[in-house]
Amino acid sequence: MGSATTKKPEKRIDITINGKTVSARKDSFLLSALKENSINIPTLCHHKDLTPNGTCRLCTVEVEVRGKKRFVTACNYPVRDEIKIETHSPAILEHRKLLAEMYLGRWPNVPVIQDIAKTCGVTAPSRFTSEMTDPNPKACILCGHCVRACKEFMMEEILDFAGRGIKRHLTMPFGEMDKHCVGCTSCAYVCPTGAINIVDDFNRPHNPDMIRDHGMKVNAEMATLDKNQCCMREVGTANIVEVMAAYDLLPVHNYKFGTHVDVPKIDSMLLRKKYITQNLPDGCWKGCSMACAKTIDNFELKTGPYKGHKVTVDGPEYETAAAVANMGCFDVEFLAEFNFYADTYGMDTISLGTTIAFVMECFEAGVIGKKHTGGMELKFGASAEVLELMHQMARGEGFGIEVGQGILRLKQKFAKEYGADPAFLKDIGMEVKGLEYSEYLPKESLAQQGGYALAIKGPQHDEAWLIFMDMVNKQLPTFEAKAEALYYFPLWRTWFGLNGLCKLCWNDVVPADNFKENEPAKIPGHVRNYFKFFEGVTGIPIDEQTMLDQSARVYNLQRAMSLMFDKATRKDDVPPYRSMGPVTVEEYESRAERYDKQLKELQNINPAGKNTEEKIQLLRKYREEQYSILMDTVYRRKGWTKNGVPKISRLKELGIDLPEIVKLVEKHQED
Ligand code: SF4
Ligand code: SF4
Ligand code: FES
Known part of the structure; x- marks a missing residue:
């Protein structure tokens, strides 16, 4: 479900390319302005899904700003006002040709280098062969795509370059296999030469290449599309809380309403700004770069057996945040504590939140009172009481024993023992087949x-x-x-x-x-x-x-x-x-x-x-x-x-x- 995004209006400016005035997106990189205007120049270290790093210098063009001319790399030069660009002047062409010949001298059999050399007009074998010449057609050409892919797709820094000058080479930390590599194959996906071969088929699938090809596709989509659709990598499934509220389908007060003025107190904007600390791939699936699981680190608990301890909270997922809205407890600190103790006690946050929301409505409707709850004022928003109830459930004490049995049994009990109207309980008790509802408000969707x-x-x-x-x-x-x-x-x-x-x-x-x-x-x-x-x-x-x-x-x-x-x-x-x-x-x-x-x-x-x-x-x-x-x-x-x-x-x-x-x-x- 891609979440709704609002695009800023695009600001365009006029620039002059090879004597012709054209329109370009302000602050975009010059290379994309050239592409938009069908002007092709060679590139090597550029990749459309990665941040440019301007190392190969092949995309060099001449830029004139306020009368001053200089060579810049188009892939990482931002488009600003009043620039004039020459992309194919004799000096530029000569510069590119020389570079291409040097690359060809080092990697004469790599197809992508051969293509570039041809494009740049290198017709004879390179004059720059040396003892560093690598005849391997799949040699690493030091473009850096893999280094950036690992960092930008996977939020890891497993690959990098070591050595200087002609000794520069790609490596893992200390030249050893890094255990943090999840085998996502993103690096192999972006490598233009096929230099990276990921070998890890311990469960012997029938066709590892087929799996990799399709896995790489997913990773590339995650790297390029997620930030404009869901922000799964940034905030996990909690990204959807505010979307649910915007469409009036976030359950609030036992599914009575679909939104609440206090949603910003538990939404993903707040979580990403102040709470979520882990942005790593989870490892639940080898190779997955979605990294949907998030954590809040160093969270100090205020209640229960671990009061005062600093813990890691595994979450919150959107359904946990929605369950909190359903109980009317709009407080992110409560959300974290509720999440932690539910996990620690082995309770499902959905069934728990939905059951307690039902109990709260029963309390507010007078179906039950303090004499039934052991003195607790269990109204919507009673976060301290919710935590106390959870601790009681875990200890097998008090009203917690009853609530822990779920809505189906509570309905029977409230009707039989407390004289509640069974029809009303049936209407508001959000369970079917004995299972509590998940956290969407479906009133306006028959499907x-x-x-x-x-x-x-x-x-x-x-x-x-x-x-x-x-x-x-x-x-x-x-x-x-x-x-x-x-x-x-x-x-x-x-x-x-x-x-x-x-x-x-x-x-x-x-x-x-x-x-x-x-x-x-x-x-x-x-x-x-x-x-x-x-x-x-x-x-x-x-x-x-x-x-x-x-x-x-x-x-x-x-x-x-x-x-x-x-x-x-x-x-x-x-x-x-x-x-x-x-x-x-x-x-x-x-x-x-x-x-x-x-x-x-x-x-x-x-x-x-x-x-x-x-x-x-x-x-x-x-x-x-x-x-x-x-x-x-x-x-x-x-x-x-x-x-x-x-x-x-x-x-x-x-x-x-x-x-x-x-x-x-x-x-x-x-x-
Ligand atoms: S397989 Fe993935 S995690 Fe491992 S080095 Fe390549 S990009 Fe990084
Ligand atoms: S391994 Fe491939 S992607 Fe990485 S630097 Fe070498 S050629 Fe580029
Ligand atoms: S493509 Fe621009 S510097 Fe390499």
């Missing part, structure tokens, strides 16, 4: 409502994360389009899981030309990448249909087996109404303009003269009907009955109509 509640394992978005596609980009306008997405994406994501692959290289940073694809939402270029990776490892070519069939076998098997736990029929795929629309007057009125408009435009109902409770009911009727139609359409697309159970004919088609499985589904085949 995401399905993405959560129809998921086999419960409302996590590992199956279908469609909220931006549906609500923001409007790519799923019909029930059929939503159902197709709810068919395809769970299978695609199941396939990741089956193969133990990370999802982030699929859709966080997308190829620059993704918009040209027929189905851009699928990021087809990256799907092809994964298929090539699969083939490179296994030696088995794979296409989209094979992938879908592989996943569908597992997916349908999982659904059938969930019948054993009574968690796999239509009744289990219905979300709490809070995920579909406003439950309370406060919620409706906070977005009254939006909801009133929908009543008018979608339901042809004039909201004037109706009180909020009436409007809530009218809207609810419509939204629940829409969801029901969605369920029918999705089940049809999946080859399931109206009750959401795989048809025996579908199991046969997939070759998984084993007697044990057929036995599970046969009593649910009525349609």
